[in-house]
Amino acid sequence: MSAEPVSYDFRSPGRLSRERVRALQVANETFARQLSTVLSTTLRAVVHARVVSVRQVTYDEYVRTLPNPSLLTVLAFDGLPGAGLFQMPMGVVMSVIDRLLGGAGGKDQPSRALSDIETGLIRSLVTRVAAELTYAFESIAPVHAEVTSLESNTQFLQLAPPADPVVTTAVELRIGDQVATATLCLALSTLKPVLASVDQLSAPAVDGPRDAAARSVEQRLQQVEIDVRVAFREVTLTSAEVFSLAVGDVVPLRHPVAEPLVVAADGVTVASATPGSHGKRLACQIVGP
Template identity: 80%
Template sequence: MTAAPVSYDFRSPGRLSRERVRALQVASETFARQLSTVLSTTLRAVVYARVVAVRQVTYDEYLRGLPNPSLLAVLEFRDLPGAGVFQLPMGVVMGVIDRLLGGAGGREQPSRGLSDIETGLIRNVVARAARELTYAFEAIGPVYAEVTGLESNTQFLQLAPPADPMVATEVELRIGDQVATATLCLALATLKPVLAAVDQRAAAAADGPRDAAARVVEFRLREVEVDVRVAFREVTLTSSEVLSLSVGDVVPLHHPVAEPLVVAVDGTRVAAARPGNHGKRIACQVVTP
């Protein structure tokens, strides 16, 4: 995730929890390392790749942020819904093709559509990169991607409705003197079954501390001291009767002898009890809860 603040779009609310973001960040960093290895071994040159950002965007926002033309490798996933796209800037693509054909792959490269020969060369490279998604997502869930088509014009790439949520990963590539940003865009619907395992692990991890805290609270509550009162029926006296009371007066309680006393806590009845004694002390015996 980027550290810079971003505006909140109520039309596209965030659906990525902290656990999901962390899992996607780790998977993206693994993919970047594998992409670096694939390009380094293919081009026989040192290639650096690092993740710049992992964020949720709409499909329309993602397309509007892409340079045109670009190499757009359409991805489909076995046993998963939706689709994805792996994008490479055309300057990097031309530099890769130049190196594959024995050239130096300099910084200045043409920006145009690919010929049939060029398409065949770069298709093998992006197909190898797509297969690395399986290893990158191995810790989260099974992901098997394959390249089903290549496009160069972003206007022809219609993988999802414009408002559909996507997860876009930006990867900075350094190949010799060339520095550019590649992107991996996956539909949130595609990742949803995979991220369900992340949610389950997060819930399981949270249950342990939560249950322990609940047990501590319950134990503490059971140790709290409360005032318990055992009382007869209440009686009603007038103010003049109260003012006329003196030592030795008898106040009738109107409490039947056979009726149990009321055991109350903070004014709430909790049980009924009969009066008696326990050794030399006055006590009561609970007869009903």
């Protein structure tokens, strides 16, 4: 069976690379798992959440797909431009509130705006959900989300110009026998600074196999063990003096007491050091390059 056709707007072509889409997919799947955990522990019921799709659309296209009324959680991100939106159908929200108040949370729930008490109950829940975005995006870049307001009518919500691109994630929720779809909408302007780190991680692959081999050789050279020698100043003796050496003879080193010793590797002087001890072992302390 062939897939259903998807409309394509040539005025706003896709600008997400394959690496960026893959990184967003991983982050959103992590967010879905954390959302499932938060809802399960809060409602004391088995809740399943899975990512259905991750798409780039315009803000106007996204808003048109939202049922009215809906729970619209407006998100702000520290140090990042733009805003985000976490949306849940009002039927699911009323079911969640019913369970929080001790009810069974059945399907037959009213579809209306929230009261002040209901808003307070659901705000504490969506605040925990927003905090999970920080954990979900931790593998990409630090993201700190905060809930700024709760809305119910999509007509009074204008987070971005209609033609601005956004990235939307559809998450299927299963709470008991109830199935619904929640969405996460993040402005592309908000995600660009975050996804810049993905481009930096994928950049070394463009260098080619020669640069990769050079980096591998350099890393291995850093691990090669070499012999390091700590010595006094060299002394020059004649061959006759060397052959006449006997047990008990004293050879003057002509090394001043205040002058540091020489630290050399393969005959190349690399540092200066003063002699001493470390516990029961002889040691030297580096005093200069």
